[in-house]
Amino acid sequence: MIQATFSNKIVVLEEGSVTIPKGYKAGGIHCGVKKKKLDLGFIVSEVPATAAGVYTTNIFQAAPLIVTQESIAKENKIQAILVNSGNANACTGEQGLLDAFEMQKSFAAELGIKDHLVAVTSTGVIGELLPMEKINTGIKQILQPEYEIEANFKQAILTTDLCTKQMAVQIKIDGKTVSIGGAAKGSGMIHPNMATMLGFVTTDANIAHEDLLFALKDVTNKTFNMITVDGDTSTNDMVLVMANGLAENEMLTKDHPDWNLFVDGLKIVCESLAKKIARDGEGATKLIEVQVNGADNLEAARAVGKSIISSNLVKTAIFGTDANWGRIVTAIGYSGVAVEPYALEVAIGPYPVFANGLPIPFDEAEVKEYLELDTIKIIVDLHQGESTVTAYGCDLTYDYIKINASYRT
Amino acid sequence: MIQATFSNKIVVLEEGSVTIPKGYKAGGIHCGVKKKKLDLGFIVSEVPATAAGVYTTNIFQAAPLIVTQESIAKENKIQAILVNSGNANACTGEQGLLDAFEMQKSFAAELGIKDHLVAVTSTGVIGELLPMEKINTGIKQILQPEYEIEANFKQAILTTDLCTKQMAVQIKIDGKTVSIGGAAKGSGMIHPNMATMLGFVTTDANIAHEDLLFALKDVTNKTFNMITVDGDTSTNDMVLVMANGLAENEMLTKDHPDWNLFVDGLKIVCESLAKKIARDGEGATKLIEVQVNGADNLEAARAVGKSIISSNLVKTAIFGTDANWGRIVTAIGYSGVAVEPYALEVAIGPYPVFANGLPIPFDEAEVKEYLELDTIKIIVDLHQGESTVTAYGCDLTYDYIKINASYRT
Structure with missing residues (x-):
C-alpha cells in the first residue's frame, strides 16, 4: 500500500478502499451472470450506518435504484450493499422490481437484518431479466470466509473496466482517526449527472444524515458529475455513502469545527475515483x-x-x-x-x-x-x-x- | 439527369443543382489553398437576387460570415457567391476580416458589380490566414469560360466530403415554371444549428425578401438543423438563398395561393441536401x-x-x-x-x-x-x-x- 501525506491534516492511502474505515468488510464471488469473471459483490458494516445516495438523472431509472432509494428513505440507514455486474436490471418492468426486492430480501436473510437495510444495485446489459437462480445461489455462498476479500469486491463491480478503482483517506476529528474509503466502476456511458458508474464510499465517521447527504451532493457535483466518457447518461448510476460512526468522533454537522476537513477528505476520495473512471474510459489512452x-x-x-x-x-x-x-x-x-x-x-x-x-x-x-x-x-x-x-x-x-x-x- | 415526379405539383431533379433555375452560372478552379483539389467556387446571377441567409450559432463566427451578413443587410440582395475550401478564415482576427473584404472586393471588380453584392464564405482549417495571393490569382482566372462548369462548383466547396451534394425541384407558379436548386458540403463538425456545413440555394422565383427569409428559417429548422454528425457546431456554417425573379411569377408572399407549394419545394431541396450531408458524415457507412x-x-x-x-x-x-x-x-x-x-x-x-x-x-x-x-x-x-x-x-x-x-x- 502506497501511503502519502496529502497535507498535514489528510493522510492519503492511494490503494486504500472501502474496508479501511473501521467495521466494514467486503467481498465478491462468481455466481454466473458473467461467463467467468466475478459478478456479485458486497459491503457489510458491523452496525447500521447512516446512508446517503445520489442517483442517475435518466428518466429510465433501473429497478435496483428504485428499491434502494425507497429503502434508504425508511430510516436513512443501510447496513449492507449488494452489487451484481453483467446485467443492469434496467427496462425490466415489474419483474425487474420483484427481482431487485428478492435480491435485497435474500441477502438480508443471510445477514439476519431487516430487508430495507440492504441497498442493491446492478450494472451491465439493459433489458434482460436477472438470472435469479444464479444470483440467489451466489448470495447463499457469498458470506463464506473465502470470499470475504476486499479485492474481490472491486473486481465484482466491473463491466468493461480494465482496472479497479479505489482510494482512501484518513483525518483526525476530535482526536479520533476518521477514515473514508471508496471504490468505483466506469467506464462507458459516462457523462456528468451520474452516467454508468457506480461509486461506493464507506466511512467510520459519526455524522448526521442530512449533513452527509449535503456533503455527498456538493462533492459529487465537483467530481463524479464533472467526468465524461461519451456523453451518455445511464439508467443505473449511483453513488452511495455509508457512515457507521465507529470512529466515535462527536457527531459531525456543518457547525462542527472540522466539517470542512471531512468534506475535503470526501472530495479527495471522490475526485480520485472520478479521475480513475475517466482515465479508464472505454478505449481511452489518456x-x-x-x-x-x-x-x-x-x-x-x-x-x-x-x-x-x-x-x-x-x-x-x-x-x-x-x-x-x-x-x-x-x-x-x-x-x-x-x-x-x-x-x-x-x-x-x-x-x-x-x-x-x-x-x-x-x-x-x-x-x-x-x-x-x-x-x-x-x-x-x-x-x-x-x-x-x-x-x-x-x-x-x-x-x-x-x-x-x-x-x- | 434522373427526373422523377415527386407529386403532381413538384418535379424532382435528383441531380439538378444551382444552375437549374434561370439566370445562374457556377464554376470552380484550383487556386492553391489545397494541394490538388478544386478549392475556389462561384455562383453568379445575371441580375441582383433577393437574398436570405442563416448562420452558425457559434460565438466564434468566422470572418466571411461577418462580411456576408453585413453586406446582405445593405439592400437584401446579392448577385454572386464566392467560396473557398481548405481554409476557414476563422479565428484570424482583424487580418481575417480584411482578407474576407478583399476576397469580396476582388471578385466584385471582376464582375463589375458593387462589393456588397458578393457574398463570401470559407471552409477548412481554423486559425490560419488565407493565402491571399493564391486566392486573388484564382479570382482573376475563375470567370474564364473553361472554369464555368457547375460540377466544378460542387467539387470546389468540399472538404473531407466523399461526394458532391445537389438537388433541384421545379414547380408551377402563376403558370410560370419556378426552379429551386441547391448544393451543399458537410461532413464533420455537423450538428443541429448550422455545423460545418455550407448550403447554397438558387431560385428564379420572384419573392419578397422577408418572406424568403421566413421560409428559409422555417425550412432550415426542419432540415439542416436536424442533422448531426458529431455534435460539434462549427464557426463557418451558413445557408444562403438567392432569388433572382427571372421566372417572372407574381411576387411570392405568404398570402400568395402557391406560397405553401414554394415552401414545400424549398423543403424538398434542403431535406435532400441535409440527408446527403448526414449520409456522407465523416467515416459514415449508414x-x-x-x-x-x-x-x-x-x-x-x-x-x-x-x-x-x-x-x-x-x-x-x-x-x-x-x-x-x-x-x-x-x-x-x-x-x-x-x-x-x-x-x-x-x-x-x-x-x-x-x-x-x-x-x-x-x-x-x-x-x-x-x-x-x-x-x-x-x-x-x-x-x-x-x-x-x-x-x-x-x-x-x-x-x-x-x-x-x-x-x-
Whole structure:
C-alpha cells in the first residue's frame, strides 16, 4: 500500500478502499451472470450506518435504484450493499422490481437484518431479466470466509473496466482517526449527472444524515458529475455513502469545527475515483483535464468545460496528438455561454495557443511531445469572473468503436 | 439527369443543382489553398437576387460570415457567391476580416458589380490566414469560360466530403415554371444549428425578401438543423438563398395561393441536401433517420430526436449492426424531456423493440439483417401529443477516428 501525506491534516492511502474505515468488510464471488469473471459483490458494516445516495438523472431509472432509494428513505440507514455486474436490471418492468426486492430480501436473510437495510444495485446489459437462480445461489455462498476479500469486491463491480478503482483517506476529528474509503466502476456511458458508474464510499465517521447527504451532493457535483466518457447518461448510476460512526468522533454537522476537513477528505476520495473512471474510459489512452477559469458563475464554467470534454473532435485530436486548438475554441463557442472572443485565452498544458482572438504561434513538435503524455491538460480562461471548475474525460479512439460496436452481442 | 415526379405539383431533379433555375452560372478552379483539389467556387446571377441567409450559432463566427451578413443587410440582395475550401478564415482576427473584404472586393471588380453584392464564405482549417495571393490569382482566372462548369462548383466547396451534394425541384407558379436548386458540403463538425456545413440555394422565383427569409428559417429548422454528425457546431456554417425573379411569377408572399407549394419545394431541396450531408458524415457507412412521434411539442420532439442521433453508443451500435435498443431508450431517458416510460414505444425499422416499459422479443438475425442496410430508421412514439420530427445522422466508425485523429496535421 502506497501511503502519502496529502497535507498535514489528510493522510492519503492511494490503494486504500472501502474496508479501511473501521467495521466494514467486503467481498465478491462468481455466481454466473458473467461467463467467468466475478459478478456479485458486497459491503457489510458491523452496525447500521447512516446512508446517503445520489442517483442517475435518466428518466429510465433501473429497478435496483428504485428499491434502494425507497429503502434508504425508511430510516436513512443501510447496513449492507449488494452489487451484481453483467446485467443492469434496467427496462425490466415489474419483474425487474420483484427481482431487485428478492435480491435485497435474500441477502438480508443471510445477514439476519431487516430487508430495507440492504441497498442493491446492478450494472451491465439493459433489458434482460436477472438470472435469479444464479444470483440467489451466489448470495447463499457469498458470506463464506473465502470470499470475504476486499479485492474481490472491486473486481465484482466491473463491466468493461480494465482496472479497479479505489482510494482512501484518513483525518483526525476530535482526536479520533476518521477514515473514508471508496471504490468505483466506469467506464462507458459516462457523462456528468451520474452516467454508468457506480461509486461506493464507506466511512467510520459519526455524522448526521442530512449533513452527509449535503456533503455527498456538493462533492459529487465537483467530481463524479464533472467526468465524461461519451456523453451518455445511464439508467443505473449511483453513488452511495455509508457512515457507521465507529470512529466515535462527536457527531459531525456543518457547525462542527472540522466539517470542512471531512468534506475535503470526501472530495479527495471522490475526485480520485472520478479521475480513475475517466482515465479508464472505454478505449481511452489518456486522461484529459479541462480547467476553466474566469467564468461569470459555476454554471457557465461547467457548460464550457463539458462542451470541450464532450467534443468528439477534441477527443480524437488528442488521441492523434494533434494540437488542434481550433476545435477547442469551436467547442467553447457553441457551449451556450456568452464568451467574449477577444478575452478568451486557451493553453494546451504549458503552451498558450490562443489569445486576443488569434492563435499564438507554438512549436508543433514540442506540443506534440506534450500530447504524447498520458494526462493532458487544457486550460481555458474566459476573463469574465471568478468561477473555476475542472472537467475530466478521455480521448476517443479506435478501441472505443471496437468495444461499443460489439458490446451487447 | 434522373427526373422523377415527386407529386403532381413538384418535379424532382435528383441531380439538378444551382444552375437549374434561370439566370445562374457556377464554376470552380484550383487556386492553391489545397494541394490538388478544386478549392475556389462561384455562383453568379445575371441580375441582383433577393437574398436570405442563416448562420452558425457559434460565438466564434468566422470572418466571411461577418462580411456576408453585413453586406446582405445593405439592400437584401446579392448577385454572386464566392467560396473557398481548405481554409476557414476563422479565428484570424482583424487580418481575417480584411482578407474576407478583399476576397469580396476582388471578385466584385471582376464582375463589375458593387462589393456588397458578393457574398463570401470559407471552409477548412481554423486559425490560419488565407493565402491571399493564391486566392486573388484564382479570382482573376475563375470567370474564364473553361472554369464555368457547375460540377466544378460542387467539387470546389468540399472538404473531407466523399461526394458532391445537389438537388433541384421545379414547380408551377402563376403558370410560370419556378426552379429551386441547391448544393451543399458537410461532413464533420455537423450538428443541429448550422455545423460545418455550407448550403447554397438558387431560385428564379420572384419573392419578397422577408418572406424568403421566413421560409428559409422555417425550412432550415426542419432540415439542416436536424442533422448531426458529431455534435460539434462549427464557426463557418451558413445557408444562403438567392432569388433572382427571372421566372417572372407574381411576387411570392405568404398570402400568395402557391406560397405553401414554394415552401414545400424549398423543403424538398434542403431535406435532400441535409440527408446527403448526414449520409456522407465523416467515416459514415449508414444514414440514420430518427423519427419522433407523439411529442407534446416540437421542442420536445427535437430534443428526443437529437439525443438519440447524437449518442455515440447508438451510433457505434448501428455501425456494429447490433440491435441495442437499450441505448436508444437510455438516450431518450437523458434527453431532458419528461417522457413517460410506460407509454414509450420504440421500433428499429419495421421491428418493434420496446413498449410498456419492457423489451419486445425479436428475431436477432432478422433485425441484424435490417441493420446491414445503408439507411436505418429508428421510430419512437412518446404517446404524449401530436408533434413529430425527423432527425438525421450517421454511424460512428473507425474511419471517423482515423479522419479526425489526423485532420489538421
